[in-house]
Amino acid sequence: MALDSKVPEGPIKDKWTNYKDKINLVNPANKRLIDVIIVGTGLAGGSAAATLAELGYNVKAFCFQDSPRRAHSIAAQGGINAAKNYQGDGDSTYRLFYDTVKGGDYRSREANVYRLAEVSTSIIDQCVAQGVPFARDYGGLLDNRSFGGVLVSRTFYAKGQTGQQLLLGAYSAMNRQIGRGKIKMYNRHEMLDVVIVDGKARGIIARNLVTGEIERHSAHAVVLGTGGYGNAFYLSTYAMGSNVTAAWKAHKRGAFFANPCFTQIHPTCIPVSGDHQSKLTLMSESLRNDGRIWVPKHMEDVLAIREGKLKPTEIPEENRDYYLERRYPAFGNLVPRDVASRAAKERCDAGYGVNKTGEAVYLDFATAIERYGKEQAYVKGLDENDKALIKKLGKDIIKAKYGNLFQMYEKIVDQNPYETPMMIYPAAHYTMGGIWVDYNLMTTVPGLYAIGEANFSDHGANRLGASALMQGLADGYFVLPYTIGDYLSHDIRTGPIPTNSKEFDDAENQVKSNLDKLINNNGTHSVDYFHKKLGKIMWNKCGMARNAKELKEAISEIAELRAEFWKDVKVPGIANEYNEELAKAGRVADFLELGELFAKDALQREESAGGHFRDEYQTPEGEAMRRKEFQYVSAWEYKGEPKDAVLHKEALVYENIEVKERSYK
Amino acid sequence: MKLTLKIWRQKSANDKGNLVDYKVNDVSPDMSFLEMLDVLNQDLIDKNEEPIAFDHDCREGICGMCSMYINGRAHGPDRSITVCQLHMRSFKDGDTIYIEPWRAKAFPVIKDLIVDRSAFDRIQQAGGFISVNTSGNTQDANATLISKYAADTAMDAATCIGCGACVATCKNSSAMLFVGAKVSQYALLPQGQIEAAERVRNMVAQMDLEGFGNCTNTGACEVECPKGISLENIARMNRELMKANIN
Numbered sequence: 001m002a003l004d005s006k007v008p009e010g011p012i013k014d015k016w017t018n019y020k021d022k023i024n025l026v027n028p029a030n031k032r033l034i035d036v037i038i039v040g041t042g043l044a045g046g047s048a049a050a051t052l053a054e055l056g057y058n059v060k061a062f063c064f065q066d067s068p069r070r071a072h073s074i075a076a077q078g079g080i081n082a083a084k085n086y087q088g089d090g091d092s093t094y095r096l097f098y099d100t101v102k103g104g105d106y107r108s109r110e111a112n113v114y115r116l117a118e119v120s121t122s123i124i125d126q127c128v129a130q131g132v133p134f135a136r137d138y139g140g141l142l143d144n145r146s147f148g149g150v151l152v153s154r155t156f157y158a159k160g161q162t163g164q165q166l167l168l169g170a171y172s173a174m175n176r177q178i179g180r181g182k183i184k185m186y187n188r189h190e191m192l193d194v195v196i197v198d199g200k201a202r203g204i205i206a207r208n209l210v211t212g213e214i215e216r217h218s219a220h221a222v223v224l225g226t227g228g229y230g231n232a233f234y235l236s237t238y239a240m241g242s243n244v245t246a247a248w249k250a251h252k253r254g255a256f257f258a259n260p261c262f263t264q265i266h267p268t269c270i271p272v273s274g275d276h277q278s279k280l281t282l283m284s285e286s287l288r289n290d291g292r293i294w295v296p297k298h299m300e301d302v303l304a305i306r307e308g309k310l311k312p313t314e315i316p317e318e319n320r321d322y323y324l325e326r327r328y329p330a331f332g333n334l335v336p337r338d339v340a341s342r343a344a345k346e347r348c349d350a351g352y353g354v355n356k357t358g359e360a361v362y363l364d365f366a367t368a369i370e371r372y373g374k375e376q377a378y379v380k381g382l383d384e385n386d387k388a389l390i391k392k393l394g395k396d397i398i399k400a401k402y403g404n405l406f407q408m409y410e411k412i413v414d415q416n417p418y419e420t421p422m423m424i425y426p427a428a429h430y431t432m433g434g435i436w437v438d439y440n441l442m443t444t445v446p447g448l449y450a451i452g453e454a455n456f457s458d459h460g461a462n463r464l465g466a467s468a469l470m471q472g473l474a475d476g477y478f479v480l481p482y483t484i485g486d487y488l489s490h491d492i493r494t495g496p497i498p499t500n501s502k503e504f505d506d507a508e509n510q511v512k513s514n515l516d517k518l519i520n521n522n523g524t525h526s527v528d529y530f531h532k533k534l535g536k537i538m539w540n541k542c543g544m545a546r547n548a549k550e551l552k553e554a555i556s557e558i559a560e561l562r563a564e565f566w567k568d569v570k571v572p573g574i575a576n577e578y579n580e581e582l583a584k585a586g587r588v589a590d591f592l593e594l595g596e597l598f599a600k601d602a603l604q605r606e607e608s609a610g611g612h613f614r615d616e617y618q619t620p621e622g623e624a625m626r627r628k629e630f631q632y633v634s635a636w637e638y639k640g641e642p643k644d645a646v647l648h649k650e651a652l653v654y655e656n657i658e659v660k661e662r663s664y665k
Numbered sequence: 666m667k668l669t670l671k672i673w674r675q676k677s678a679n680d681k682g683n684l685v686d687y688k689v690n691d692v693s694p695d696m697s698f699l700e701m702l703d704v705l706n707q708d709l710i711d712k713n714e715e716p717i718a719f720d721h722d723c724r725e726g727i728c729g730m731c732s733m734y735i736n737g738r739a740h741g742p743d744r745s746i747t748v749c750q751l752h753m754r755s756f757k758d759g760d761t762i763y764i765e766p767w768r769a770k771a772f773p774v775i776k777d778l779i780v781d782r783s784a785f786d787r788i789q790q791a792g793g794f795i796s797v798n799t800s801g802n803t804q805d806a807n808a809t810l811i812s813k814y815a816a817d818t819a820m821d822a823a824t825c826i827g828c829g830a831c832v833a834t835c836k837n838s839s840a841m842l843f844v845g846a847k848v849s850q851y852a853l854l855p856q857g858q859i860e861a862a863e864r865v866r867n868m869v870a871q872m873d874l875e876g877f878g879n880c881t882n883t884g885a886c887e888v889e890c891p892k893g894i895s896l897e898n899i900a901r902m903n904r905e906l907m908k909a910n911i912n
């Protein structure tokens with residue numbers, strides 16, 4: 001099967017407009033005859049559900065949490081990008097497009113990214129209209145901040161809780177439609193399979209997580225907004241329940257899985273403290289606006305710090321290595337995430353890590369506190385030489401900007417980041433890879449769509465900060481509602497899809513037998529035992545730096561672990577009740593398949609691009625070396641076992657942007 | 666540290682439920698409270714016993730999923746945090762810890778420490794929104810100026826995570842802080858003022874229908890709220906309601 005990206009003809013800036021002018025529409029009366037299933041109520045799924053219901057379709061929405069408001073999007077901290085150019089600093093649709101393609105190391109599809117940049121401004125308008133309380137300046141206008149990898153200020157934010165506020169906006173729009181009966185919401189439900197009838201996605205099998213009941217749901221189209229698969233690493237910044245199950249089941253039913261190895265390891269997370277650790281907490285990238293990253297220059301200082309004999313604040317300026325500022329003077333602390341993470345790893349591998357395990361660097365706010373303090377003293381006409389006063393005034397500003405993050409840090413680490421630098425280390429955070437979709441956001445299965453982090457489309461090999469929220473809402477509010485209409489216009493005479501067909505029987509039986517197998521296995525090790533083992537393999541061999549030897553080891557180790565899992569996993573309780581271990585077991589089973597495909601994908605990609613760094617392909621200065629031969633999307637077709645997956649390539653063509661070396665120096 | 670836990674076990678909504686004693690050893694002060702329960706659960710699974718069911722997801726204090734009564738306090742002894750942010754350094758060796766689910770008529774127990782908070786969703790569905798469709802044609806985001814004060818105060822109210830600690834801690838099981846926060850967010854913003862009267866009436870009516878109690882101004886909710894939602898929001902809601910009923 002040849003991959004057809006269905007990118008419309010014409011100049012890039014007219015593609016989306018021309019496309020919208022030409023597609024088929026469904027009249028309002030006919031929309032009432034059409035059902036759409038949306039799995040996931042994060043920014044992508046939530047915004048799609050609300051918008052499709054507003055348009056008149058009958059929507060059924062699913063999430064595994066107890067309320068749509070708790071989707072993982074809620075945790076996004078820093079902000080959302082939009083090419084509004086409110087700051088007048090030279091931003092434009094083209095520049096956002098350019099930054100995103102470059103930031104993704106030239107591994108994303110031009111037309112999709114351009115459309116994303118184009119609709120970005122409408123997102124902010126829509127959210128403000130919904131009552132999202134974005135930060136404002138004293139004049140009453142919206143405020144912006146900067147994120148990594150760009151030279152303009154285009155990030156809109158609501159304190160350190162931007163994802164929360166945007167999600168609550170989408171949730172409120174959903175609530176309005178739930179109240180009107182246009183969305184039927186299924187909380188605490190987990191999708192366990194897609195049902196394909198006559199080659200089209202026509203429904204799902206879901207498990208009611210409270211009663212354990214297996215349910216059939218049918219529709220004319222199925223949309224997956226089920227988020228990313230970073231929990232394959234076990235420790236990550238994701239919520240505990242985030243999983244690949246929905247996407248993986250779709251993959252097994254014919255949806256190609258694209259670029260699984262493109263994963264983002266975020267540079268600024270709280271380091272691991274011990275074996276009991278269940279998740280890692282992000283310290284938002286926005287902190288790099290004001291925080292400076294460093295390690296000591298001299299090994300004796302490093303050792304003294306680890307032994308508790310020296311405090312970081314006692315190390316004089318000249319003995320500190322602000323390695324990002326040193327290596328990348330143009331972008332400094334605001335280099336993109338992949339670059340910042342690798343630089344931290346480089347220093348820690350060289351032995352300069354500042355905590356007990358040697359896996360931490362400093363993120364220091366002292367300079368910013370002083371700078372803001374002096375500014376405030378000047379503005380208020382106070383004594384600019386009063387050190388204590390300056391510090392207090394500076395701290396107040398930092399507190400107003402990042403208060404909740406500082407509080408979060410202090411609760412976890414038990415150190416006060418206003419007084420001593422934070423300790424941070426990279427952690428798995430986002431997956432650029434995902435289900436392959438065309439320009440319409442449709443997968444290789446007709447009628448099956450993937451939106452938000454679940455698809456692969458816009459971020460190439462590395463996502464820029466504050467662009468996931470933008471993409472989720474762009475997909476759900478402004479793209480899918482058009483593209484899906486074009487498809488559904490052929491279904492106005494189909495009538496309701498029955499759930500008593502053979503296809504539904506088969507899918508349900510398969511789901512049930514899978515659950516039975518897990519419950520009756522009576523092995524010796526818990527689900528977490530296997531998940532942690534998988535996480536170790538992923539982190540050590542498919543993490544920030546990869547090489548052929550270790551990737552091959554990872555492939556065989558994961559396959560072995562999977563076999564052991566099915567032989568030896570122990571799931572307590574029964575299937576017909578609330579049983580979190582059973583739900584977890586199903587998710588880990590899928591991670592154990594995805595993990596192998598991930599390593600296989602990383603192995604075939606003999607280049608370094610964005611978050612995918614191959615030891616074999618680097619410049620003499622240790623920067624990533626992209627290779628022209630790999631300017632494609634790798635889209636994998638399922639053939640039984642991950643090892644048998646077949647690679648399809650979508651060639652990437654850049655007509656509107658010159659492919660250059662990606663330099664932040 | 667070694668601890669004794671007294672944990673509420675209840676098989677299902679219809680089961681009566683009771684407190685069961687558990688011992689956990691080797692608890693590190695760096696563990697979060699939920700990680701300590703993870704350790705206990707692994708232990709129970711190893712012993713072929715059923716693990717303790719509790720709600721959790723983000724484990725960083727923002728999703729509002731986690732919900733436990735610890736030693737008689739919603740989200741445990743520390744202020745301004747959720748259970749998932751609570752760390753074991755707040756306890757000491759030899760402590761006995763009581764762990765129970767939220768208790769409120771409107772939040773029936775599903776299993777062990779898990780309760781059904783869908784009443785909160787239904788209150789929001791009754792009016793917790795601004796009636797604006799997605800069209801791509803809404804006015805420019807900067808067309809209406811909003812004072813920093815209004816934006817910040819709305820934001821403070823909007824940070825409610827819908828956890829239900831306010832209800833659980835209130836002797837009347839009142840949901841006024843939760844509802845007040847949402848009503849306030851919109852009342853403070855020009856976009857929200859158009860439907861203000863209808864919104865507050867509908868949300869309050871739904872709140873009463875769900876079986877939440879009345880507010881008698883004891884203020885326990887504000888103390889236990891992990892997000893520091895202030896009582897002013899209740900006052901503002903009452904004013905909004907009065908305004909709505911006059912007009």
Ligand SMILES: Cc1cc2nc3c(=O)[nH]c(=O)nc-3n(C[C@H](O)[C@H](O)[C@H](O)COP(=O)(O)OP(=O)(O)OC[C@H]3O[C@@H](n4cnc5c(N)ncnc54)[C@H](O)[C@@H]3O)c2cc1C
Pocket residue numbers: 039040041042043044045046062063064065068070071072073074075076077078079080162163189190191192225226227228237238239242243245246282429430451452453454465466467468469470472
């Ligand atoms: C800590 C953190 C901070 C971040 N900060 C930022 C930021 O500042 N800016 C930015 O742009 N991005 C940020 N990101 C990334 C961004 O938050 C996510 O990429 C984005 O929110 C994903 O949205 P989504 O709608 O695709 O999926 P999610 O929000 O993950 O939603 C997934 C939904 O799918 C449901 N689901 C999943 N599987 C199933 C199943 N099998 N059955 C039923 N339902 C299912 C879940 O219940 C949920 O409703 C951050 C991410 C993290 C982890």
Ligand code: SF4
Pocket residue numbers: 824825826827828829830831832842843846889890891892893894
């Ligand atoms: S008001 Fe506070 S306690 Fe109540 S639901 Fe909101 S965050 Fe939780």
Ligand code: FES
Pocket residue numbers: 720721722723724725726727728729730731747748749750
């Ligand atoms: S688990 Fe999300 S707030 Fe505690």
